[in-house]
Amino acid sequence: MGFSTDAIHAGQHPDEVTGAVITPIYQTSTYAQQELGKNKGYEYGRTHNLTRSSMETNIAVLEKGKYGIAFASGVASAHALLSLVKAGDHIICSSNVYGGTYRLFELIMKDYGLEFSWVNSSDLSNIEKAINKNTKMIYVETPTNPMLTLTDLRGVVEIARKNNLISVCDNTFMSPYFQNPLTFGIDIVLHSSTKYLNGHSDVIGGILVTNNENFHERLRYIQNATGGIPSPFDCWLVMRSTKTLAVRMERHEKNAMQLAKFLSDYGAAKKIYYPGLPSHPQHELAKKQMRGFGGMISVDFGDIQIAKKVLKNVKIFTLGESLGGVESLISHPATMTHGSVPKQEREKLGITDGLVRFSVGIEDIEDLISDVKNALS
Ligand SMILES: Cc1ncc(COP(=O)(O)O)c(C=O)c1O
Numbered sequence: 001m002g003f004s005t006d007a008i009h010a011g012q013h014p015d016e017v018t019g020a021v022i023t024p025i026y027q028t029s030t031y032a033q034q035e036l037g038k039n040k041g042y043e044y045g046r047t048h049n050l051t052r053s054s055m056e057t058n059i060a061v062l063e064k065g066k067y068g069i070a071f072a073s074g075v076a077s078a079h080a081l082l083s084l085v086k087a088g089d090h091i092i093c094s095s096n097v098y099g100g101t102y103r104l105f106e107l108i109m110k111d112y113g114l115e116f117s118w119v120n121s122s123d124l125s126n127i128e129k130a131i132n133k134n135t136k137m138i139y140v141e142t143p144t145n146p147m148l149t150l151t152d153l154r155g156v157v158e159i160a161r162k163n164n165l166i167s168v169c170d171n172t173f174m175s176p177y178f179q180n181p182l183t184f185g186i187d188i189v190l191h192s193s194t195k196y197l198n199g200h201s202d203v204i205g206g207i208l209v210t211n212n213e214n215f216h217e218r219l220r221y222i223q224n225a226t227g228g229i230p231s232p233f234d235c236w237l238v239m240r241s242t243k244t245l246a247v248r249m250e251r252h253e254k255n256a257m258q259l260a261k262f263l264s265d266y267g268a269a270k271k272i273y274y275p276g277l278p279s280h281p282q283h284e285l286a287k288k289q290m291r292g293f294g295g296m297i298s299v300d301f302g303d304i305q306i307a308k309k310v311l312k313n314v315k316i317f318t319l320g321e322s323l324g325g326v327e328s329l330i331s332h333p334a335t336m337t338h339g340s341v342p343k344q345e346r347e348k349l350g351i352t353d354g355l356v357r358f359s360v361g362i363e364d365i366e367d368l369i370s371d372v373k374n375a376l377s
């Protein structure tokens with residue numbers, strides 16, 4: 001089926017009891033069992049919930065995967081993912097990832113015996129050079145938060161297969177509408193469903209998607225055993241939202257492209273990072289592995305004072321953490337999303353104090369452009 005047909009129907013059937021077209025919120029912690037050892041396949045809410053499994057199937061289909069395993073946040077998904085490796089194992093990661101992923105890996109999981117190498121994965125040779133005897137996983141985010149750096153997914157798969165490594169891609173920025181890493185052979189896709197998948201800034205959630213039966217079995221086991229599941233209501237909200245993912249993503253991208261062009265022409269920025277601009281160093285790769293360029297733009301104003309003025313003076317863009325909602329948000333990565341990355345590391349990545357990140361919403365673009373123009377002037 002086409003993307004929107006799947007988005008609206010996959011994983012969902014009219015309710016068998018009432019015919020309700022929309023999958024109900026099964027807000028229950030437990031299920032009546034007919035007799036000892038006999039039940040309808042539902043025993044306990046942490047293990048089984050039909051609203052959750054409908055949402056998992058829905059997103060798995062959109063990601064061209066067989067299995068979705070949902071968690072209470074994107075970070076909880078990343079934490080569960082690490083259950084596929086054990087103490088003494090080594091993981092190669094994109095040097096620029098969401099700050100919370102860096103914090104989880106480097107500042108928490110390292111203490112449990114995992115080793116991490118942070119490499120600029122936009123150059124595949126850096127991944128190859130980092131492979132050790134104990135390497136088990138390659139974890140990339142593409143495009144990255146907030147620098148919008150791309151990694152060649154086909155290249156990652158080639159390296160992973162040659163060296164028998166698990167390949168993982170955080171696809172949060174593109175959403176399944178613009179990029180499907182599994183189709184290139186990536187083993188596991190991660191999403192913060194808090195972002196575009198839900199898209200209305202009212203849910204925190206995460207999901208892992210895979211085609212691999214063994215990973216699915218293990219991750220399903222981990223989901224139940226560690227218990228970081230999303231609530232039925234949150235699952236229902238995400239499923240409500242994926243129905244409009246295609247139209248939202250089209251509009252996010254259209255608006256972002258126009259705002260990026262405005263910012264380029266206006267001339268106040270030192271650097272603009274948007275994969276849709278031909279000036280983006282990986283514009284050609286973006287055209288090859290993505291079906292669109294997304295709604296995120298980062299701008300280096302070269303000076304924290306200018307950044308502060310923009311952040312303070314915008315009226316429609318809301319200063320806040322997060323991204324991917326219908327309303328435009330603006331943030332300062334150095335002190336907000338990437339505050340836990342040491343300053344020296346941040347500067348190396350380009351996350352300067354003058355960098356401002358725009359999550360371009362789906363409002364009227366004329367209003368968004370005049371908002372930014374007013375703030376700049
Ligand atoms: C790219 C990316 N991955 C993962 C996460 C973590 O998701 P959550 O905030 O839902 O835990 C975020 C959050 O901003 C993100 O931007």
